Amino acid sequence: MGISVAVINPPFSGTTSSFTIAVLREGTNVIYDVKSSIPGVKITAGVPTDVSLTKADPDAIQSRNKMMDYILDFKLRNPLGENSVISFEFPPSFLIDTSAAKLRYIRYGLEDPSEDSVAVITVDTKNVLRITNFAPFTDPQMMSLHLRLVNPDNIGETTPANVRTYLDSLETILVDEDVTNAYTVIEDISKLLHMSIITFSSFTCDSQDHHSFRDSQCPSSDIGVPSHPNRYNSR
Amino acid sequence: MFNHSTNALLLKLFIALCLFFTPTYSGKTPFLTNLLTSCFLGFLTPYGTNFIEASIANKNQYADYTFNFVPETLIPAGGGLRVIFPSQYTSGLGVSTAPTCSVPCTVSGYTVEFTFNTEILAGKAASAQIMQILNPGSKGGTGNFQLQTIYGINVLDENLIFDVIGIADDVGSLTSTLVSIDSKGVSSAGETTRYTFSFKVSQLIPSKSYMKFSILDDNIGLTQFPSCNAYAINGKIIQGKFYCEISGRDILVRGK
Numbered sequence: 283m284g285i286s287v288a289v290i291n292p293p294f295s296g297t298t299s300s301f302t303i304a305v306l307r308e309g310t311n312v313i314y315d316v317k318s319s320i321p322g323v324k325i326t327a328g329v330p331t332d333v334s335l336t337k338a339d340p341d342a343i344q345s346r347n348k349m350m351d352y353i354l355d356f357k358l359r360n361p362l363g364e365n366s367v368i369s370f371e372f373p374p375s376f377l378i379d380t381s382a383a384k385l386r387y388i389r390y391g392l393e394d395p396s397e398d399s400v401a402v403i404t405v406d407t408k409n410v411l412r413i414t415n416f417a418p419f420t421d422p423q424m425m426s427l428h429l430r431l432v433n434p435d436n437i438g439e440t441t442p443a444n445v446r447t448y449l450d451s452l453e454t455i456l457v458d459e460d461v462t463n464a465y466t467v468i469e470d471i472s473k474l475l476h477m478s479i480i481t482f483s484s485f486t487c488d489s490q491d492h493h494s495f496r497d498s499q500c501p502s503s504d505i506g507v508p509s510h511p512n513r514y515n516s517r
Numbered sequence: 518m519f520n521h522s523t524n525a526l527l528l529k530l531f532i533a534l535c536l537f538f539t540p541t542y543s544g545k546t547p548f549l550t551n552l553l554t555s556c557f558l559g560f561l562t563p564y565g566t567n568f569i570e571a572s573i574a575n576k577n578q579y580a581d582y583t584f585n586f587v588p589e590t591l592i593p594a595g596g597g598l599r600v601i602f603p604s605q606y607t608s609g610l611g612v613s614t615a616p617t618c619s620v621p622c623t624v625s626g627y628t629v630e631f632t633f634n635t636e637i638l639a640g641k642a643a644s645a646q647i648m649q650i651l652n653p654g655s656k657g658g659t660g661n662f663q664l665q666t667i668y669g670i671n672v673l674d675e676n677l678i679f680d681v682i683g684i685a686d687d688v689g690s691l692t693s694t695l696v697s698i699d700s701k702g703v704s705s706a707g708e709t710t711r712y713t714f715s716f717k718v719s720q721l722i723p724s725k726s727y728m729k730f731s732i733l734d735d736n737i738g739l740t741q742f743p744s745c746n747a748y749a750i751n752g753k754i755i756q757g758k759f760y761c762e763i764s765g766r767d768i769l770v771r772g773k
Contacts, residue, residue, distance in 0.1 A: 284716075285728065285770055286713045286748040287768055289737055290740075291703075291705065291709075295706050301730060303728065304691075307723070313573055313578075313685075315716075316690065320696050323704075324704065
C-alpha cells in the first residue's frame, strides 16, 4: 500500500537521508512491522525565475564581435549562505571582458557582507564569472548584474550562459540552475544596411555626386553610397 | 541511664531538628540529614500521559526510555534521579559503557543515575531520558520501576511502584518499501511536493493501528498537519481517508 504526504523538498539538490516506515498499535509504541534505512529521494536543482540577458543601452546595436555592456537579471529560488557561490558560465564564443577596462558590478539584489568587506566578482580562464562573499539571504530577491561582454562572431541567439548556485565554496552542492534563459540575440547588420538602401525613394545617376544611388540605370563606375542610411531598428 | 525527662528532651530535640532541617536544605551535614531523611522522605509523583515511555515497546529491541516525574522535594543542582529497572531487563541494560542521556548519566547493573546540573523546583514536572536500552527478551508486563531523587548519598523523594511497561512481541519486517517523489510532484530544490511511502506488511495488521514515517533528513520541510492520502499501487488502494500529523521528525498517519 502507499500513502502520499505533502512535504517541502530540501533547499538544495542531492539525495536525501534515509527513511523508516513503521506500522504500530494505536496508542502505543508497539511496532507490528518496520523497515528502516529506506534510501532517500533524489532532489534536483531549484529553478530560478526571471532570468534574462539584455543590452544595457537600449539604442545600441548588438552587432557581431562588438564589446558592449549587458544587464543580467535573475531571481534565485533557494537561500544561499556564507560560503556560497553564484556562477555564470558563458560560452567560449561570448567572452567576458577581462581587459584593463573590464566593467562588471552588482546593480542590486546582492549585498556586501559587512561594512568592511565587499562582495567579490571573479572571472576565470574558462569564461566563468563567479560572485562570492556576499551577504547570506533566506528569501531571494530579484538580482541584477552589469557585465561587459564581447559579442560572438555569429548572428542569432547566443548559446545561453549556465547560471548555477552552489551552497559550498568547492561547488559540490548545487542549489539552483538555469541553462536556457541567459541568452541574447546578435543582429544581422548586413540586413540592416540593405534595408536602409531600399528606403531611398528618388535617385539620379551622377558620377560625381555620390549622394544618390540607383542600381541598374547608372554605369557601373558610378556606385554611390547613401549618405544618410536610415537606421533600421530590427525590433 | 536515660530517665523519662532525658528521653522527652531528646525527643523534643529530635523533633526540633526534624522541623529545622527540612529536606530542602542543602544537606551540608550528612549525618544529620541522613538521620532526618527518615523524617521527611518525599513522594515522587509520576507525570504525563506516559510516566515511563519507551520509544519502541517490542521485545529484544533497543529503545529510548523517558521518565516523567514531579518531585515533592527541591532537587539542588548536582542532585539527580536514580532509576532501578525491574528484573525482566538484563543487567547493564544493554547500553554501551558510555550511555547517552538527556543529562549526564551512569549505568550500573539495573540502575541508572541521572545528574541534574540545574536545580529542579519542588512541584515542577521534569524528565530524564536514556537512549538505547535493550528491552526484555520476552513479551508481557514488566515489574515496577523504582525511582528516587537523590542528592549526594541522600534520598529526597522516592516511588517504588512508579510504573510498569508492556512489552510486545518481536517486530515484523515490511517488504517492498520505497519512498519516492510523487509522479505529480516536482523534484526541484525548495519546492512543495509530495513523497509517496509504499510498503507491504508481513502480517495481518489489526484495525486499530497507525503508521509512522521517520524523516531523518532535517532539510526536508514538514508542516504540522500535512495533507496525505492513499496512493494506488498496482491498482490497489487503501480505502478510507487519512490524516497526518508531525511529531518531531515523524509523520504519524491515521485513518479517519
